[in-house]
Amino acid sequence: MNDHPRASPTASYDVLVVGGGINGAGIARDLAGRGLSVLLAEKDDLAAHTSSASTKLIHGGLRYLEYYEFGLVRKALAEREVLLRSAPHIMWPLRFVMPHDPAMRPAWMIRIGLFLYDHLARRELLPSSSGLNLRQHPAGAPLQSRFKQGFEYSDGWVDDARLVVLLAMDAAEHGARICTRCEVTQVQRTGDTGWQVNLRHRDGHIEPVQARAVVNATGPWASQFLRDSAQHKAVRSLRHVKGSHIVVPKMFDHPYAYIFQNADRRIIFAIPYERDFTLIGTTDIEYHGGLDAVRIDQDEISYLCEQASRYFQKPVREQDVVWSYSGVRPLLDAAEGTDASAVTRDYELELDTQAAPLMSVWGGKITTFRKLAEEAADRLCAALGAGHAAWTAHASLPGADLCKGLELPAGSAKDMPHALEMLVRQHPELPPALLQRWLRAYGSRLQTFLQAGDLGQQVAPGLFEAELHYLHQHEWARCADDVLWRRSKLGLHLTETERQQVASWCQQHWPTSGPN
Known part of the structure; x- marks a missing residue:
């Protein structure tokens, strides 16, 4: 998945999603899969903030029962197995x-x-x-x-940051445009039919685009975005x-x-x-x-x-x-x-359809992101009079199809241990620990760089150029932190000198400016 070229000044989308965290990526994926044209804009990296700072759990929230949050717990419990089936390599x-x-x-x-x-x-x-x-x-x-x-x-x-990246990949593979390091500086209604939007790319270039609807999925910035960028008064507080x-x-x-x-x-x-x-x-x-x-x-x-x-x-x-x-x-x-630990982790969706639709996402937790995205997409499709039915409940995320993606015999990769065993047999030249890390991170998508044959230079222990090129071309990695602390946790296993080697390689090989 290469970066999308800069769109023309007249580019128009059905929905602009602002925010590249778990909810924004989930909504973009759901909408794109229903046939809508979608632009997701994130001012930093995917999962750069709250969505990579969780406890890494897909859970119902046992302690919420003490606060009588039975509806939230039931919803989260029902989602656990839906999510576990969708991406067994990262969950x-x-x-x-x-x-x-x-x-x-x-x-x-x-x-x-x-x-x-x-x-x-x-x-x-x-x-x-x-x-x-x-x-x-x-x-x-x-x-x-x-x-x-x-x-x-x-x-x-769950590997929370990788979950967000996989959602963005799936959105892009369904036609969405994903722009990271791209700040939405202004959104303005142009009547009942749409929004005029200014995007500021990381090179400073301002790109105007149009959208029929806007989704405010900026997490902790939700009220600030409405006030400063959309000149819209928030009716909820966070x-x-x-x-x-x-x-x-x-x-x-x-x-x-x-x-x-x-x-x-x-x-x-x-x-x-x-x-x-x-x-x-x-x-x-x-x-x-x-x-x-x-x-x-x-x-x-x-x-x-x-x-x-x-x-x-x-x-x-x-x-x-x-x-x-x-x-x-x-x-x-x-x-x-109210004590902070007792505040609900549930969510609300606020949809303003007095003119061109504006949806704001308030609250939420990782476990319920898919359900939140599905509800958001249902309401937006109804407001826009477009789109197909819900589809994500039985869909897999990129890398989940181990047998087909890894070209293993049908039924041979029943689970991750079986898949790893097959990979070790196929690639005796590679350390099993490295294959295990790749399988857990990329699932069947590891074939993208394995099939290249030449892994290139080993930039740091267990990190080859082929993997870095993959992360840049397919997962929007743009600097060493994206690689070492979000796309992986290799930063924990490397010395400061080794981490600096990765940073130097990224600075040398990846441009620091230019559009997504």
């Missing part, structure tokens, strides 16, 4: 262990919650919850000896809540994740991450700062270390933190004084 089931601390919540309350979690929506792929003896279960070994009993349940894991995570050297060797209950009634997760690490998070803090460069606070690091250390035998120390990331969640505003 897979994950089993969670909750050590029981009687001082937090009584066992009967947890059992009722898990029963509801098992039965609020239909399950086919994921096993049900159960009690467990931590003295005999592998997940009990890293925990303090005072934890004797616990509970086990299922949810899913509550900005910062969530931060830390990454430490791995605390355990088994494949289970933990959910820990804290004395402040919040929870944190400890999740196996990138083979050699453990991901711990998240915080929920009211946030009023700038949105472009959100950072973890020292208090948040201390909080996460302290809470995790209440459970693990080996304390989590602040000096153990090798990486951290933070994002601002745009949550639907709640009553004054």
Whole structure:
């Protein structure tokens, strides 16, 4: 997927989607698949902010049951298996262990919650919850000896930033134009029939385009976009809540994740991450700062270390933190004084059709992005009198078709382990760990650079020029951070010198200006 050439000044689209996060990419994909002409504009990289700063979970939200969010939990639970089927290379089931601390919540309350979690929506792929003896279960070994009993349940894991990229790829393959590093500086209604839009590309060039409808999917910037770019008054308000995570050297060797209950009634997760690490998070803090460069606070690091250390035998120390990331969640505003962790993660779609349609997306979470996009596309198609029926519930994302895409015998790639086994046989010249990383990142699309034959120079350990060219040509990667921290997490595995080698290569080979 090469960059689209700069469109003519008279280019016209059915829908302009502003924002390249999970919701914007999901809406663009859904609309393009229904036959509408779509332009997605993102001022930074795809998933550059909130959508790459999640806990990486496809989950119903067990703790939301305490706040009686049954509708949201049911909707999210129903989506888990839809999503897991759509991209098994970047999403897979994950089993969670909750050590029981009687001082937090009584066992009967947890059992009722898990029963509801098992039965609020239909399950086919994921096993049900159960009690467990931590003295005999592998997940009990890293925990303090005072934890004797616990509970086990299922949810899913997702590479959040790669999910956004795959949605954008699918949108483009259905005809959408994807513009990254492209800011929408002004949108103005031209009566009842459309919008006049100015796009500022990364080289400073201003491109005027027209659209019949505009979608404001700018996440935390939603109110600001309406006010500053669209000169439109927002009827909803957002509550900005910062969530931060830390990454430490791995605390355990088994494949289970933990959910820990804290004395402040919040929870944190400890999740196996990138083979050699453990991901711990998240915080929920009211946030009023700038949105472009959100950072973890020292208090948040201390909080996460302290809470995790209440459970693990080996304390989590602040000096153990090798990486951290933070994002601002745009949550639907709640009553004054409501604790940040209790604010709903549900969403609302506001559609103004008094003139040319303008839709704003308020709130949301990764697990429900597909349903949000489907509802948004339904309403926009009705408003525009165009488009086909919903289609994404049974659709796969790029790379998901392992047998066909990898040219394996029919039925041989029943799952990722089988596919990896076949790849290792086909490519004995390549390290199995490298093939596994590629398979997990690209699925069957890894053939795009494998079939080239020559992987080129090894720019850093395990990172070849062929992969970098693929990321630039097909996934809109434009700098080292796009590669090392969003399209992959290779930044965690490389030294500072090696990361700089990648940055130097990108600066040398990729232009720093020019249109998408």
